[in-house]
Amino acid sequence: MKIILNGEARDVAQANLAVALEELGYSTAKIATALNGNFVPASARASTSISDGDLLEVVAPMQGG
């Protein structure tokens, strides 16, 4: 299926968010996720499904003022 990851179209095979994040290269990374504009806590990723056309945001620590 095709999702929009951080603003770019990506093909993902896995429909489970936790597994899809591993597929996308985020395993063990310190990240937070939002699906279609709503925060998905780490504890809820394994029970969250993603669908074709979903908007997934994955963020990590960055410089800030």
Add this chain to the structure above:
Amino acid sequence: MASFYGTELTSPLMLGTALYPSPAIMAEAFKASGAGVATVSLRRESGADRAGQDFWSLVSDFGVPVLPNTAGCHTVKEAVTTAQMAREVFGTPWIKLEVIGHTDTLQPDVFGLVEAAKILTEDGFEVFPYTTEDLIVAERLLHAGCKVLMPWGAPIGSGLGLNNLHGLRTMRAQFPDVPMVIDAGIGLPSHAAQAMEMGFDAVLLNTAVAKAGDPVAMARAFGLAVEAGQAAYDADPMEPRDMASPSTPLIGKAFLE
């Protein structure tokens, strides 16, 4: 020194982590400044390069509390969702809440700010709201559950210093028991010292250090400035007066006419 949500800082300097020439210079600047808090943010992470992971490992080594921000958020929903993500990533209930209302001045949208502060406080966050010197907004923020206020000195990144001394002085006097941080607009160590001399509890800055020709030397200068300003406030400064008053005693002066 004031405590912020129960945490006493080792220094009243809160220093940002953005805009430095390199990560190594940022780390050196932190060490030279003795800053008590590091401000951080969240941005999109690529699964391929994972840039955020290296940054986090660098900042963790500073050994000071981190204050994540919601920089760049223009709506309540965006700011609240960003705060939720920040709490998970950084493992802290602290959030520097920014709801930006105006693109050119980065002036806070104080209506959205109060609304977001209420939502986040009810959700267990410890909110540091980036606000103006408006007293009524400050009251609403306190009513929403904020236990810290962060009025701006001048627009973010402008380096103009404390633009409204009267407003800031009034705010300090109006809420004497609320820990207050001057956030944004500080360009020189003298601005930071001035804020501390006025009785503010901390200053938060980033660009003034990161964009200096020598960020490490400037970081040290800011560390000294907040220490001097704090010491001066604690020493109870004299009241200014309009007319001169001789400091050398006139009694005993020789008669030489």
